[in-house]
Amino acid sequence: MKNKAVIDALSALANEHRLAVFRLLVQAGPEGQPAGAIAEALDLPASSLSFHLAHLNRAGLITQSRDGRSLIYAADFTAMSGLVGFLTENCCGGASCAPVVAPTQKKRKAS
Amino acid sequence: MKNKAVIDALSALANEHRLAVFRLLVQAGPEGQPAGAIAEALDLPASSLSFHLAHLNRAGLITQSRDGRSLIYAADFTAMSGLVGFLTENCCGGASCAPVVAPTQKKRKAS
DNA sequence: CAAATGATTCGATGATACTGGAAATATCGA
DNA sequence: TCGATATTTCCAGTATCATCGAATCATTTG
Numbered sequence: 341m342k343n344k345a346v347i348d349a350l351s352a353l354a355n356e357h358r359l360a361v362f363r364l365l366v367q368a369g370p371e372g373q374p375a376g377a378i379a380e381a382l383d384l385p386a387s388s389l390s391f392h393l394a395h396l397n398r399a400g401l402i403t404q405s406r407d408g409r410s411l412i413y414a415a416d417f418t419a420m421s422g423l424v425g426f427l428t429e430n431c432c433g434g435a436s437c438a439p440v441v442a443p444t445q446k447k448r449k450a451s
Numbered sequence: 452m453k454n455k456a457v458i459d460a461l462s463a464l465a466n467e468h469r470l471a472v473f474r475l476l477v478q479a480g481p482e483g484q485p486a487g488a489i490a491e492a493l494d495l496p497a498s499s500l501s502f503h504l505a506h507l508n509r510a511g512l513i514t515q516s517r518d519g520r521s522l523i524y525a526a527d528f529t530a531m532s533g534l535v536g537f538l539t540e541n542c543c544g545g546a547s548c549a550p551v552v553a554p555t556q557k558k559r560k561a562s
Numbered sequence: 563c564a565a566a567t568g569a570t571t572c573g574a575t576g577a578t579a580c581t582g583g584a585a586a587t588a589t590c591g592a
Numbered sequence: 593t594c595g596a597t598a599t600t601t602c603c604a605g606t607a608t609c610a611t612c613g614a615a616t617c618a619t620t621t622g
Contacts, residue, residue, distance in 0.1 A: 343470070351465035351533070354458055355610085375569060387612050390570055395609095409568045410620050424538050461600050466580085471584090486599060495583050520589045520598045
């Protein structure tokens with residue numbers, strides 16, 4: 341994964357709404373969701389959502405396909421794993437990060 | 452890791468210079484590097500670098516400590532692993548991402 | 563074709579981020 | 593204390609990002 345691609349992906353996810361969209365699509369699985377459903381679930385104006393979807397799409401984190409009038413968006417797991425791979429490569433690859441990742445199972449309800 | 456913290460970390464890394472700084476510090480290891488050395492290595496004006504270091508520090512990705520006149524910055528591996536943990540939790544936790552992460556080893560240290 | 567529907571693009575506005583020189587702060591050594 | 597060194601803070605100017613209503617585009621249906 342190129343440096344530029346990593347930055348694009350990071351800045352795409354570095355936004356409240358886009359992170360929410362992405363998580364929603366990850367949960368929705370490979371079948372994805374139409375834009376309208378996302379807008380309703382996240383309570384976002386259509387034009388705003390479209391802006392964010394385009395951003396995520398440009399960054400390669402989600403894919404777009406048409407089904408009739410609806411545009412279906414789905415998370416691109418390959419890109420996601422590439423990003424995580426890049427981060428772990430630069431963090432855990434050499435050092436003390438890896439062992440810390442696993443125990444992150446605790447479900448805390450911090451505000 | 453809270454949602455807000457994740458966004459802070461992502462947006463901190465979503466910048467060419469800050470990502471470079473962070474990678475440099477990761478490579479530098481727990482001992483870190485003084486601001487001046489970072490500025491020279493990355494060829495950044497002191498005031499610009501200071502801005503970025505403050506940003507990374509606010510996001511919890513790096514730590515600051517003083518050694519004489521020098522301020523030493525070091526990567527915070529815990530925060531980093533928290534971020535990676537969050538991302539994998541939302542990606543690989545449920546699906547097909549995990550298997551892709553592991554094989555990302557071209558040059559690996561003795562296991 | 564025309565109407566209805568799902569979604570994008572346009573455009574103006576406000577907010578936030580980045581940059582880097584100059585001035586200020588902190589520390590060390592003589 | 594003075595001067596040199598390491599960094600930060602201040603400030604302004606510039607650039608980029610986010611918002612969302614209105615207009616537009618694409619598709620289906622009658």
